[in-house]
Amino acid sequence: MDGLSGARPLVPVAPERLQEAARRKLDAPAFAYLAGGAGAERTMRANLEAFADVKLMPRRLCGSASRDLSVELFGHRYPAPVLLAPLGVLELAHEGADVAVGRAAAGMGVPFIFSSQASEPMEAVAAAMGDAPRWFQLYWGTDEEVTRSFVRRAEECGAQAIVLTLDTTLLGWRPRDLDLGNLPFLRGQGLAQYLTDPVFRSRLAAVGGPAASPRPSPALLKTAASLAAHGRKFGLSLAQMRAGAAHFTASYTRPDLQWEDLSRLRGWTDLPILLKGILHPDDAREAVRRGMDGVIVSNHGGRQIDGEVGSLSMLPRVVEAAGDLPVLLDSGVRTGSDVAKALALGARAVLLGRPYAYGLAVAGEAGVREVLRNVVAEFDLTLGLLGAHSAGELGAEHLA
Template sequence: MTNIGSGRGRTRQTQVYVRGMGGERPRVPVAPERLQEAARAKLSPADFAYIAGGAGAERTMRANLAAFERVRLIPRRLVGSRERDLSVELLGRTLPTPLLLAPIGVLESAHPEADLAVARAAAAEGVPFIFSSQASVPMEGCAAAMGESPRLFQLYWGTDDEVTRSFVRRAEACGAAAIVLTLDTTLLGWRPRDLDLGHLPFLRGRGIAQYLSDPVFRSRLEIPLPAPAVQPPRTPALIRAGSELAAKGRAFGLSPSQMRAAAARFTATYTRPDLGWDDVSRLRKWTRLPILLKGILHPDDAREAARRGVDGLIVSNHGGRQIDGEIGALDALPAVVAAAGDLPVLFDSGVRTGSDVAKALALGARAVLLGRPYAYGLALAGEAGVREVIQNVLAEFDLTLGLLGVRAARDLGPGNLAPPSLSTQP
């Protein structure tokens, strides 16, 4: 066969089509809508609601997708190349692609291997994985599974500063390349899908593995906490939840009473509504690791972050899970990039396809975080499902570059976008 060029896109396309000749279909749907619906069919209603749901009437989730619809790409002709360079520079290192896996909590809701399967998939595909504070597997286990592959740690700053500092020390010890401080979850958003089902996974011991494995948090379990003002009746559902909680405790060497105390303590301390800019400065003193602030949407916050000595920003609205009616994250991206100066700006929220990655980079993002799609892949086929989602997104991104006439990811810019007057036309 004549060599007409290769690259991730052509390689992935060929793989899928050749296997299709033998009657083999992809385990994970390629189209974003079909991917989500396949995960819905596989998961329990409560688990799907936790992963897929958003805040309030989910206007922000729709705004994220609508923002991508409004941005239009314009290709140039006869300037392409046989292969595209997808690499980007970030935090002093070269990444093979501009894609990272976003931190997602309670991944055991999608698959029993949870974060461990995602860590293996990320390492196999050469994509950095951002470990979540609300992980289902301790960061040390995921780091061991990734070998030398890059990983970052996403930090929720609760009311116990010593637990927060312990998390930072552990992230340093397990080779995290940066601390990603999430700013948009100082309170848990109003999420009707979860509320309608009365389902908060943390009360069942899910998604708190970082805490259950933390020496400082475990030392706090001897401190009694007040009982809830209203005690729920002993229904069969509550008995099952208690059994799940006890089983989770056994996995971490905790008695049923200690596990109940752990779940109660976590629920009482994991958010901090009064988190302030001075805390960012304190974090800067606690670690030499680069610090990225996740959840930036306002240009003034970008400027203040630069003054506080952080190393990068992530434009994000938490995938629409925190405030109903919030600005679409992509709509906020250009102004934050302009205000950030020399700080690298990453992007998160609403990314579903490879062309979405191209649009975010053209608007100034240095790299892009992928969230819900890989969780759906995890639900469908574990580690292999996550790998397929990564492969599909990067394949489309590579082909999009080639069809745009762009030779390298770093070359994407405003010149690849239609003017706003054209982009907003239906």
Template sequence: MTNMGPGRTRQTQVYVRGLGGERPAVPVAPERLQAAAQAKLAAADFAYIAGGAGAERTMRANLAAFERVRLLPRGLSGRRERDLGVELFGQSLGSPLLLAPIGVLEAAHAEADLAVARAAAAEGVPFIFSSQASVPMEQCAAAMGATPRWFQLYWGTDDEVTRSFVRRAEACGASAIVLTLDTTLLGWRPRDLDLGSLPFLRGRGIAQYLSDPVFRSRLDASLPAPGTAPPRTAALLRAGAELRARGRPYHLSLTQMRAAAARFTATYTRPDLGWDDLSRLREWTGLPILLKGILHPDDAREAVTRGVDGLIVSNHGGRQIDGEVAALDMLPDVVAVAGDLPVLLDSGVRTGSDVAKALALGARAVLLGRPYVYGLAIAGEAGVREVIQNVLAEFDLTLGLLGVGAARELGARHVVR
């Protein structure tokens, strides 16, 4: 039987099951996908995952930017089969899709990053481990086998912890380090603020730290002095129970967990991170270094001169600055000055046609974020797999309908801005 490709294969699977009255567990349409996830999640968890900065203008701008780009198909030029593959840093990938680093995935599902790692491996899609993960990178790497994984780095005020993260990423087979530039301070997020909810204070999303030998070595020095324990209010008792539960896998007491959460929140951001720090990161690792959060062409030029290996055009999914420029709008300008450096896009990607638009505007690959987290919330590992399958199916069909035989052939001639 002729290979139908992921697009027709996925379509056929869904429609055949529909004959028996079975509908997909994970909605295909982006709006319905988000709504189904919201119905599964506690209010604070959904707020953290779905929310953005300020009035969420940047989140809307990211989506509007994709609306403004129109695809332009060519007739009588289709191919029976399409090649979705791309190459990044000497690795051949089956598609231009990577799963973005997202913290506190336990807010979506109990298996958190581990479920995502398994789904990524099953679908052959790289997963970028987050510094703010709910499962240590070593466990996720073990679940992924030979599937590529990268590590996203937040550079905090403790350089030795940062360096330890890099060493661990190398040891667990990461093939790139993604330094995030746009979160040197936590953005103003009204959804979380209105609920008074910051997950890190409850010990959520700090598994990389709790499992890190350098970070753990700092805890004894940060323990509270005798007689300074907080008053036993009901809210603190509930928070203490959560911290105690989260400390068990790491053999930490409640007091140590409180100290760990406090130390993390005091040290994880570094507002004065500068260009000269890149030279130190280069000394620490021989892995390719990508800068995530590049929007200004001048920053892209500086990155080239500093010898970085790749750029990710991103505004953190609209979670950091309200009213910020849309990532897709800046993609062509960054690509124009990046030279031979691979440029990836993050922020606002929801569908397979979005992937095609980003590649046509010069991205080598894209990072998918909130949609896979919604799939995780709805159906765990299986939900993540369905979201990946749906995005790649639509991307494959979009290529075919555009008259394009390979992802690498997409270019400016295929879009109207």
């Protein structure tokens, strides 16, 4: 209806045009980090192809003038089966970063999953969101006291669940970043949770940073300037920032994480724990045996293994293996009809990732809000056109 007055959207509606608008807005390293995938990016394509391969089947003369889009997860009812996925280094997209995304999510009432690799500390984002729902995504590092401190802080920030990411115990082979020699964490970007953590900060005095070059190159000068700027933001010296970047890169993941470790995490918190990165049905069964509260079918948006199976392709088998355990999905979700397909295949909800980052790049907080509104609106229309009265009604009968 805004077209009557000549108003046009803040961000392109079509996913491909949205990505292109973000590419034009961002510098090459920022776009490479946000948009890139592993290897030849076959997994990224597999995620999109998996959605394209699923066909919806509408029913006629059984619809409703209004639909119930809401979903209940872990005792909380959310207005739509869409959550904002944890994305790291959002400062690459926009200076508002995680705070802008949190405000947009709060305006819609959907949960924002705070990333361990955030550009703003969880406390600042939680304050900006008020009472709106938020979860916390956890990377389990080799400095276990820091990991435990993150969980404690998430509880204090009002997080309603802990999402443990399992598919990034090693950083994937990402040619777009490699070609540009770009790892933002070395410049202090995406380290807000660490640089504000009391346990992590206590390590900085004991960890030596890289020695300064007597004849620094322009690249090293740029890195030093970025570290110094982030140091000023978080009250740390340049030497401490160098030490912080070094300690982070040495400790942020644990390649030898095992199922047995989950019992310690269970002992640290009473919050629901979801395992993110599940693709194999046997891993879903093990999650049930280990007392986890949910799983997220995900291949990290195609950023970890080149040639990996598309997330949606594995969803039905994981749902079957998980039994009564709630199953969520991410990787490849671009549209409201994608949301409908995932729910028809058994997902309880989906996580939206890159599209909202592109909206953030194009128009800040308002861009995130518009992308989220577009996805939810298309899902509502799709639901109605399929002849379903609620999100919970979607099932095999709505698939060809």
